[in-house]
Amino acid sequence: MKTYIAVGVIALGTTAFAHSGVKDPDVMNRMMGMSEMAKQMKVLGAMAKGEQAFDAAAVDAALVRMAEEASYIPSLFEPKATDPKSEALPVIWNEFDTFEEHARALEKTSTALSGTVGTRADLGPAMKELGQACSACHSDYRQK
Numbered sequence: 001m002k003t004y005i006a007v008g009v010i011a012l013g014t015t016a017f018a019h020s021g022v023k024d025p026d027v028m029n030r031m032m033g034m035s036e037m038a039k040q041m042k043v044l045g046a047m048a049k050g051e052q053a054f055d056a057a058a059v060d061a062a063l064v065r066m067a068e069e070a071s072y073i074p075s076l077f078e079p080k081a082t083d084p085k086s087e088a089l090p091v092i093w094n095e096f097d098t099f100e101e102h103a104r105a106l107e108k109t110s111t112a113l114s115g116t117v118g119t120r121a122d123l124g125p126a127m128k129e130l131g132q133a134c135s136a137c138h139s140d141y142r143q144k
Ligand code: HEC
Pocket: 018, 019, 027, 030, 031, 032, 034, 035, 037, 038, 041, 066, 073, 085, 086, 087, 088, 089, 099, 100, 102, 103, 106, 130, 131, 133, 134, 135, 137, 138, 141, 142
């Protein structure tokens, strides 16, 4: 019985990874969306650092995926959901237009960069641009 419980906990731990303890499903969904974008950034980062071979097609796939996730941000945040684990600032829902603009800016940046990263050297500037689009929103709408 003890073993059975332990296995269950491990399985839950891997599906919920960093978000364990989040109870609100809307908050969980938007965190998953953010994590998906962070995952794509890591793919780019690994290539930029030379940990992974440069692959222009994989870069474009990551950029397309990021643009897609960015396009979901407004609907993911539409419910004014809260959770003790959330880092979202309530001001989001007073300034939803501006918040949405940040999401669109990231979507545009990712889309515009797709097809332009031809060598490993292009990755640094591309990641800088993307990172700025992330932090432009985080700096106003996410707890530091
Ligand atoms: C339009 C605004 C906006 C943009 C653009 C944005 N984020 Fe976020 N992000 C947020 C908010 C708000 C939260 C806090 C959500 C919460 O805790 O409820 C967050 C949380 C996160 C988290 C933590 C998720 C978790 O598990 O708690 C990560 C990682 C993250 N963002 C990565 C990124 C990356 C990488 C980018 C750019 C590629 C990005 N974000 C772009 C608003 C944004």
